[in-house]
Amino acid sequence: MTELEKMGAAAKAAERELACASGIIKDRALSAISSALIENSGVIIDANRLDFENAAAQGYTAALLDRLRLDEGRIKGMADSITEIIAANDPVGRVISGSVRPNGLKIEKVTVPLGVIAVIFEARPNVTADAASLCLKAGNAVILRGGKEAINSNRAITEIMRNAIKNEGLPADCIQLVGNTSRESANELMKLNEYVDVLIPRGGAGLIRAAVENSTVPVIKPGTGNCHVYVDRSADIDMAAKIVFNAKTSRPSVCNACESLLLHRDIAEMALIAIKARLDEKNVEIRGDEIACTLVEDCVPACEEDWGREYLDYTISIKVVNNINEAVEHIAKYGSGHSECIVTSDYQAAQLFMQSVDAAAVYVNASTRFTDGGEFGYGAEIGISTQKLHARGPLGLESLTSEKYLVFGSGQIR
């Protein structure tokens, strides 16, 4: 048995015990983790300093160093997130549906844990506590495989969590960390079908692509977002400007930020005056099609590539369309299926857009920035899925469960 196979077998054994643990026991274990992280923040910070110094010595960028760094405040943040997870309802054991069949069989479909979840992530060490806590709440054992930059921090956090849950009577192996941070360990994890039920890659596009291409274990993947706002002929222009400004600039680096603006030609000129005025507040660069460039000063002509790009920055592409169908077609061609918005006052246009646009979330008259577990009322999230299988949209605790049929009989045969 390889090291990872041993971890897989240990996770499976732990998971069977965890799957039968009551909500009270799981919440007590989470509470113990939360407290232990605060109590041992000195140990975590010492380990994190090692990671930080190694990374700094290797000339990592300021942005990456910032993501790597842990201090009292960030550890408090990790502990607080766990408190929120404790407050959430137990996602396990919920009766999804049920019926009594004509032969008297009583059939119930209930939620159960997925089993063993492998989470592959990159530099941010707070994912360690976050992912482990979400998995634990849903009754799953987790095998964590973080990035090499954060290995000392991840080790310290994992040890603290394992001790905490062991003290509460749960198997320590509900939470395990892969010590080997080579690409090989990630690849082996992606093929560990005998022990791992689901793989979640949490990181950049490269990691997610590698998981899709190589994993024989079923994958739940967070998606990228090339989100559009389409301003219809009938739109309230002030509302449109407010929504575009918010969707583009409130946090440009996230996947639910707007990357592209589509304007109905009849209102394009008027709308652009209002929208440009707001975007200028944040010096947003505009890349427009031919018509947009005649209407906007300082407009950079957009090339084909611009329509498909996720800028994640203060840049937006703008295209003028002849009608709503052209907008829908454009989104079908270039969108990533994340979040799409129409600003309109027209009932038929709203209905058509909602029906025709294929995305995890379709908005009428609201910012795309709302696609988020917290905003949707689900609490903590693992990411936002753009895949169509299993879970689409914000991945809450429910997405970490599977289902099982319970059939209550009295001797029925077929």
Added chain:
Amino acid sequence: MTELEKMGAAAKAAERELACASGIIKDRALSAISSALIENSGVIIDANRLDFENAAAQGYTAALLDRLRLDEGRIKGMADSITEIIAANDPVGRVISGSVRPNGLKIEKVTVPLGVIAVIFEARPNVTADAASLCLKAGNAVILRGGKEAINSNRAITEIMRNAIKNEGLPADCIQLVGNTSRESANELMKLNEYVDVLIPRGGAGLIRAAVENSTVPVIKPGTGNCHVYVDRSADIDMAAKIVFNAKTSRPSVCNACESLLLHRDIAEMALIAIKARLDEKNVEIRGDEIACTLVEDCVPACEEDWGREYLDYTISIKVVNNINEAVEHIAKYGSGHSECIVTSDYQAAQLFMQSVDAAAVYVNASTRFTDGGEFGYGAEIGISTQKLHARGPLGLESLTSEKYLVFGSGQIR
């Protein structure tokens, strides 16, 4: 563009039209397919004769020849299955959940089609009409890739279906058949992520394994069944004998048939007398552990391999256990997560078994043979899933849908 990429692009385009089609239009198209199959049964039978003669000339087994053969009766069966699909509720557009958020955003989660589904199947040509109709009802375009043995039959059926739906105003490319039946075409389909949303392998263990190992497209896979019946100390012995007999012998070749019997030691001797009497009616071969072999005449000693086998035949393995926990452990080790049954009169034993056994369906006092779309009240099914992602248990029409969030705002920003 390769041939398959062209088919993928055509399917995507067709699917966007189909996704917006009303239930009435889809049901009319299905009805047209059903009628056309009957009207053109001569054409289908002629094409099938070619396949049959080719296969016979190549020395295929009688079993395979039988699966390949179509006659008036079987074509009528195909048409009747479609009538059942028409009778089912439209799985698309169902509101799964909804809420109004504190900021006034109204959020609805609704079912939508998966998109483009590729179905890879083997010798049985009736799967062509069956899979296409299920996909169509759920608003999905389908790319069918059948086995080479049935290519002429599949071509004839597909052409009839395409014409039928075109006459009803739906794009013919909602249903396409891959003409190339080489292994390469299957492999290419498994990697056609740009156009194919979901892959369903319908066939033997080899095909399913190949799909899991090679597919970068997300897979919904029917599973194999190594189903157990555990007869608890408190069991009603007559009921146990009736259930074991039904689960083992009513149709041994299917995945929900019982393959292994576990007996509590306190009732093993008595139970075996009753059970053996029933199994003898069908000359079921018994492979037992040491104790079972002392209790049963003509018992073949079971080897380690027997515990994990799906016999799909009149053979059963029998093991005597010391208590319910040993039964649960045995099932966790050897079961395939399909259907597991306890026969008991003890409340705590029933609860423990249901909670601890991890399978798609867990039964108390009823035959495992009930794990079936029809028996569960779902109508037609694509198979029975033992995977934990997306859908587990009988795969009804609902499992051919994804979901989407509709967000109704009035200018909300974040």
